[in-house]
Amino acid sequence: TMNTQLYRRIMLRWEVYVRQNPEQGPAPQLDTQWIDVTEKQAAVKLEKLDTDLKHFKGNSIKESIRRGYDDLGDHHIDCGDLNNALKCFSRSRDYCTSSKHVIAMCLNVIKASVYLGNWSHVHNYVAKAEAVPELGDTRERSAQTNALGAKLKAADGLSKLACGNYRQAARHFLQVSFESFDYSQVLSPNNVAVYGGLCALATFDRQELQQKVLSCSSFKMFLELEPQARDVLFKFHESKYALCLKTLADIKDNLLLDIYLSPHVNRLYNLIRNKAMIQYFSPYRSASLAKMSEAFNTTVADLEDELTSLILDGHISARIDSSAKILYARDIDERSSTFANAMEVGRQYQRAVQGIILRSAVLQRQLSVKAPTREDGSESAGGAPSSSTTR
Numbered sequence: 001t002m003n004t005q006l007y008r009r010i011m012l013r014w015e016v017y018v019r020q021n022p023e024q025g026p027a028p029q030l031d032t033q034w035i036d037v038t039e040k041q042a043a044v045k046l047e048k049l050d051t052d053l054k055h056f057k058g059n060s061i062k063e064s065i066r067r068g069y070d071d072l073g074d075h076h077i078d079c080g081d082l083n084n085a086l087k088c089f090s091r092s093r094d095y096c097t098s099s100k101h102v103i104a105m106c107l108n109v110i111k112a113s114v115y116l117g118n119w120s121h122v123h124n125y126v127a128k129a130e131a132v133p134e135l136g137d138t139r140e141r142s143a144q145t146n147a148l149g150a151k152l153k154a155a156d157g158l159s160k161l162a163c164g165n166y167r168q169a170a171r172h173f174l175q176v177s178f179e180s181f182d183y184s185q186v187l188s189p190n191n192v193a194v195y196g197g198l199c200a201l202a203t204f205d206r207q208e209l210q211q212k213v214l215s216c217s218s219f220k221m222f223l224e225l226e227p228q229a230r231d232v233l234f235k236f237h238e239s240k241y242a243l244c245l246k247t248l249a250d251i252k253d254n255l256l257l258d259i260y261l262s263p264h265v266n267r268l269y270n271l272i273r274n275k276a277m278i279q280y281f282s283p284y285r286s287a288s289l290a291k292m293s294e295a296f297n298t299t300v301a302d303l304e305d306e307l308t309s310l311i312l313d314g315h316i317s318a319r320i321d322s323s324a325k326i327l328y329a330r331d332i333d334e335r336s337s338t339f340a341n342a343m344e345v346g347r348q349y350q351r352a353v354q355g356i357i358l359r360s361a362v363l364q365r366q367l368s369v370k371a372p373t374r375e376d377g378s379e380s381a382g383g384a385p386s387s388s389t390t391r
Helices: 004-020 032-059 062-079 082-095 099-116 119-130 139-162 166-174 189-203 206-214 217-223 227-237 241-256 262-281 289-295 300-312 334-364
Strands: 286-288 318-321 326-329 367-370 386-389
Touching: 004 032, 032 062, 062 082, 062 099, 082 099, 099 119, 099 139, 119 139, 139 166, 139 189, 166 189, 166 262, 189 206, 189 217, 189 227, 189 262, 206 227, 217 227, 227 241, 241 262, 241 289, 262 289, 262 300, 286 289, 289 300, 289 326, 300 318
Parallel strands: none
Antiparallel strands: 286 326, 318 326, 367 386
């Protein structure tokens, strides 16, 4: 790498950490010689690429100019200058002469935008790449289209995850083809398995989890790369919530080190835990808090606080008997509810019939509303309409 700025930041943080934790031993010394040599090499390469690009522009060869911008953008990424890299990749768009070039430009912009954390840019260029006509007309086109689709779905899923739209993120990750996926510059197959699995677990209902995740042959191959994520999904679906939550706790430290997932780990874990409690209680009219606390590996007091929050938020229709430590489902008057639904359906039907009768009467009497005419004799679309009756 030529990213000396990143090296400096890492060494500075390491020094601060060692200062706060002396038992970890002394921090390694900053390698100033490597920094000087690397920065000189980067400057020489940048000057050469700039000279080549000017030469290409002088010759007005679009293909050479496009490659020049791509090479310059790749160099800026190697040096950690992401903003200039994004500018170079974006400028190459004016020199694209085929669908293949446009797709390559979109993928470069997506890569730089992911590194920058510009997620709206990622989504926009995914849409632009998907709108490009297909490549060629042979088997090669099919293979390229599948590989491109896998990259775009993964990138779009990552943008949805970063924006907190976990359900859409899960849908995109589940559409990634295992056989065609090769996007090591942004995501690994292991990342797809973990991100897609956790987002689906937090947002999908039981039926969706079975049909779209556990029964998906392509995503199963991703899950084989992450046995713990696979076990979490199966244990949750089998209602073995204690084992599921324990496995989640075991992998939490690793997930907190993930550059994309770490800001969302706690929220996803809370969604999964709340969903597990809702599913646990859904078949019962009453449940013992003591048994429920054993199932979720927590204390009765903490469980009572969690259930209180779920009840107040409207996720569980129940009440808690604090003295007997029992959770009771609220009694619903089925007769009154059915009667209210029937009345609402009747009102909707009445409005629909009245509309049909009114339309039939208008057509029968040949009533029409015409727009006023302009001075040139044509009808005005924006003027105030005037009513007239024709027989």
